[in-house]
Amino acid sequence: MSEREITVLGTASQVPTRERNHHGLVLRWDDAMILFDPGEGTQRQMRHADITPSRLTHVLITHFHGDHCLGLPGVLQRMALDGTETPLEVCYPEEGQEHLDALLHLSPVEERVIIRPRPCAPGRVLDPPPFALEARRLDHGPPTLGWRLWEPDGRTLLPERLEAEGVHGPAVGDLQREGQVRVGGRTVRLEDVSVHRAGQSLAFVMDTRWCDAALELAQGVDVLICEATFLERHADLAQRYAHLTAAQAADLAREAGAASLVLTHFSQRYPDLRAIAAEARARFAPVTVARDLDRIPLPPRR
Amino acid sequence: MSEREITVLGTASQVPTRERNHHGLVLRWDDAMILFDPGEGTQRQMRHADITPSRLTHVLITHFHGDHCLGLPGVLQRMALDGTETPLEVCYPEEGQEHLDALLHLSPVEERVIIRPRPCAPGRVLDPPPFALEARRLDHGPPTLGWRLWEPDGRTLLPERLEAEGVHGPAVGDLQREGQVRVGGRTVRLEDVSVHRAGQSLAFVMDTRWCDAALELAQGVDVLICEATFLERHADLAQRYAHLTAAQAADLAREAGAASLVLTHFSQRYPDLRAIAAEARARFAPVTVARDLDRIPLPPRR
Numbered sequence: 001m002s003e004r005e006i007t008v009l010g011t012a013s014q015v016p017t018r019e020r021n022h023h024g025l026v027l028r029w030d031d032a033m034i035l036f037d038p039g040e041g042t043q044r045q046m047r048h049a050d051i052t053p054s055r056l057t058h059v060l061i062t063h064f065h066g067d068h069c070l071g072l073p074g075v076l077q078r079m080a081l082d083g084t085e086t087p088l089e090v091c092y093p094e095e096g097q098e099h100l101d102a103l104l105h106l107s108p109v110e111e112r113v114i115i116r117p118r119p120c121a122p123g124r125v126l127d128p129p130p131f132a133l134e135a136r137r138l139d140h141g142p143p144t145l146g147w148r149l150w151e152p153d154g155r156t157l158l159p160e161r162l163e164a165e166g167v168h169g170p171a172v173g174d175l176q177r178e179g180q181v182r183v184g185g186r187t188v189r190l191e192d193v194s195v196h197r198a199g200q201s202l203a204f205v206m207d208t209r210w211c212d213a214a215l216e217l218a219q220g221v222d223v224l225i226c227e228a229t230f231l232e233r234h235a236d237l238a239q240r241y242a243h244l245t246a247a248q249a250a251d252l253a254r255e256a257g258a259a260s261l262v263l264t265h266f267s268q269r270y271p272d273l274r275a276i277a278a279e280a281r282a283r284f285a286p287v288t289v290a291r292d293l294d295r296i297p298l299p300p301r302r
Numbered sequence: 303m304s305e306r307e308i309t310v311l312g313t314a315s316q317v318p319t320r321e322r323n324h325h326g327l328v329l330r331w332d333d334a335m336i337l338f339d340p341g342e343g344t345q346r347q348m349r350h351a352d353i354t355p356s357r358l359t360h361v362l363i364t365h366f367h368g369d370h371c372l373g374l375p376g377v378l379q380r381m382a383l384d385g386t387e388t389p390l391e392v393c394y395p396e397e398g399q400e401h402l403d404a405l406l407h408l409s410p411v412e413e414r415v416i417i418r419p420r421p422c423a424p425g426r427v428l429d430p431p432p433f434a435l436e437a438r439r440l441d442h443g444p445p446t447l448g449w450r451l452w453e454p455d456g457r458t459l460l461p462e463r464l465e466a467e468g469v470h471g472p473a474v475g476d477l478q479r480e481g482q483v484r485v486g487g488r489t490v491r492l493e494d495v496s497v498h499r500a501g502q503s504l505a506f507v508m509d510t511r512w513c514d515a516a517l518e519l520a521q522g523v524d525v526l527i528c529e530a531t532f533l534e535r536h537a538d539l540a541q542r543y544a545h546l547t548a549a550q551a552a553d554l555a556r557e558a559g560a561a562s563l564v565l566t567h568f569s570q571r572y573p574d575l576r577a578i579a580a581e582a583r584a585r586f587a588p589v590t591v592a593r594d595l596d597r598i599p600l601p602p603r604r
Contacts, residue, residue: 015380016346022376040376041343044318066379066409070372074324074342077368078317102404107368 004029004200004298006225006262008290009038009045013207013229013243013265014067021045021292022067023265025225026056027149027202032130034058034149035075036204036225042071043078049293054084060133061092062206063144064099073107080109087114089126091133094119095143120145122213128152136217138208140242146208148217150201155194162193200301205252206265209242218256222299226252227265231275234267246276250283260299264290306331306502306600308527308564310592311340311347315509315531315545315567316369323347323594324369325567327527328358329451329504334432336360336451337377338506338527344373345380351595356386362435363394364508365446366401375409382411389416391428393435396421397445422447424515430454438519440510442544448510450519452503457496464495502603507554508567511544520558524601528554529567533577536569548578552585562601566592 009024016022022039026046033055035042046053053075061069072090079088092100097119104115118125126133128151135145157176162168165188167175175181180189203217206227218224229243238245244252246263253261261284266273273289280287288296311326318324324341328348335357337344348355355377363371374392381390394402399421406417420427428435430453437447459478464470467490469477477483482491505519508529520526531545540547546554548565555563563586568575575591582589590598 015383016349018350021346040373041346044323044343047318048320064408066375070375070408071342073368073372081317099408102407105404106366106372106401106408 006223006294006296006298007049007051008264008292008294008296009042009049009051011264011266011290011292012039012067013227013267014065015268016041017268017271019271019292020266020268022071023206024071025204025264025290026051029149030130032057034060036060036147037062037068037206038071038075039067040070041074043074045292046075046078049295052082053078054082055086056084056088057086057130059088059090060147060204061090061096061100062138062146062204063093063140063142064096065142065207068207069099069103072103076104076107076109076113076115080107080112084113087116089116089118091118091120091125091135091147093143093145094121134217136213138205138213139211140207140209144207146206146214146217147204148201148221149204150221151199153199154197155190156197157194165193167193197301200298202298203256203258205244205249207243209239210244210248210252214252215256218252218258220257220259222259222301223262224249224253224256224258224260225262225264228263228276228280229265229267231270231279234269246279247283250280250287253287254284260286260288262288262290262296308525308596308598308600309351309353310566310594310596310598311344311351311353313566313568313592313594314341314369315529315569316367317570318343319570319573321573321594322568322570324373325508326373327506327566327592328353331451332432334359336362338362338449339364339370339508340373340377341369342372345376347594348377348380351597354384355380356384357388358386358390359388359432361390361392362449362506363392363398363402364440364448364506365395365442365444366398367444367509370509371401371405374405378406378409378411378415378417382409382414386415389418391418391420393420393422393427393437393449395445395447396423436519438515440507440515441513442509442511446509448508448516448519449506450503450523451506452523453501455501456499457492458499459496467495469495499603502600504600505558505560507546507551509545511541512546512550512554516554517558520554520560522559522561524561524603525564526551526555526558526560526562527564527566530565530578530582531567531569533572533581536571548581549585552582552589555589556586562588562590564590564592564598 010021012020024042228246312323314322530548
């Protein structure tokens with residue numbers, strides 16, 4: 001397995017600050033590279049983070065507020081400049097077609113980047129490989145989708161069991177593909193020489209009020225990446241503007257049984273994020289408060 | 303007269319670097335605040351520069367390549383958020399209407415920012431106050447306009463001459479408005495108590511190959527703000543991609559009789575700009591090589 005890692009490009013909500021660019025986040029997942037909600041300035045943040053735009057394979061957009069999508073044209077133009085032969089899947093709420101068209105109109109790269117727009121309704125969006133993707137409708141202003149991304153469960157081979165059963169060389173590949181293999185006149189089954197391995201999973205929840213769909217997306221994930229625009233003392237603003245507080249994000253992770261929580265998308269009213277961290281950590285652990293250009297490795301498989 | 307000053311927001315061409323944001327420049331001109339070619343990230347650069355978007359009065363766009371316009375939606379959204387009652391004049395090449403429409407579609411602020419789109423052909427665009435504006439067609443790929451901005455010539459009153467002629471109090475205002483005033487039975491004419499004062503002027507030339515229109519725009523200006531994407535050793539690239547070299551920008555200033563030159567819009571291939579400065583200064587003075595977040599006061603009136 002290649003490395004799986006999150007690179008944080010920006011952590012601001014609505015308005016960038018001196019320290020925080022508009023939202024942007026890249027997930028490296030084996031050979032896939034997925035860009036989530038590219039806000040304005042994502043192209044330059046990718047440069048700061050030493051990420052090569054031409055290696056992107058997917059863009060996932062939750063909704064078309066500017067701070068979640070205005071960076072797309074610049075990223076596409078950079079991809080066109082560098083040249084890329086990998087098609088780019090762009091997933092977004094189907095109601096936002098006009099917005100996507102406007103963004104693409106501003107980045108006329110048709111001949112140099114193969115873009116596959118994929119207007120999405122709630123439900124299964126992509127099947128493996130390299131991952132399965134599901135969308136649920138969140139509770140924000142404009143049509144908004146949250147994402148759950150995962151790999152199917154698999155099996156981890158046990159070298160000592162393979163040795164004991166006399167399986168080696170090409171027979172190992174046959175065993176993995178077929179589920180069993182004939183060795184010295186006997187049938188060895190995959191389950192005899194391996195243990196169950198839960199596939200990794202990740203949910204991306206923003207922007208939204210507390211809702212069942214967010215809970216469902218986060219169910220048992222290894223990593224929940226969640227907006228925490230406000231502190232609980234501004235819960236009225238969170239409710240009014242359809243956002244979550246740090247406490248709600250932590251409750252979401254706990255109730256959904258997530259293994260870890262990454263918070264991002266912070267209001268400019270909080271120059272110091274220690275209160276955000278404290279509020280969430282009082283209710284859940286482990287919590288990572290994302291900062292621009294952080295790299296966050298995915299936790300080991302359970 | 304209020305302060306007149308240039309604030310540099312970004313100096314990159316096409317691709318931003320760690321040190322240089324995409325292009326952006328603000329000119330404070332008395333009560334007007336003019337934003338030139340807002341590339342991606344302009345909103346955040348304005349924050350770094352402590353410039354308040356809601357005070358903008360004009361946006362001038364030379365052409366619709368991404369590095370000259372993708373920052374507009376973010377700036378408009380910030381203006382809408384802060385609230386503004388000053389209408390915003392947006393001047394751009396008339397052939398770019400679809401691009402402007404796409405940019406405005408991505409920043410739905412109609413109810414909170416009064417935008418006055420002004421599709422421009424070459425010729426006079428605005429009359430004073432607060433300034434006159436003229437456009438000329440430059441030689442780039444897409445339809446591109448360069449700008450010349452100036453105030454009419456005026457007269458500077460001489461206090462000792464006013465005193466000698468007995469003009470004071472409200473009579474001074476009458477004299478300025480009417481060109482003459484009756485004092486103690488005599489007529490005092492404005493030219494008897496003042497000297498000619500040349501109006502300040504400024505040209506903004508990007509992106510373009512060397513062309514007569516650029517020379518005309520820059521004729522005798524106080525400040526020529528000019529792209530210098532390449533060094534002369536890459537003159538072939540400049541010609542191919544329709545840009546100027548630092549040497550050409552300096553020649554433009556000299557041949558046009560400009561009083562000063564500000565260079566910006568540098569290729570990422572030059573991390574160190576000293577060669578740009580040296581090349582231009584061998585042919586013209588004074589030259590300012592703009593850096594992100596520089597403030598450059600306009601020279602005193604001649």
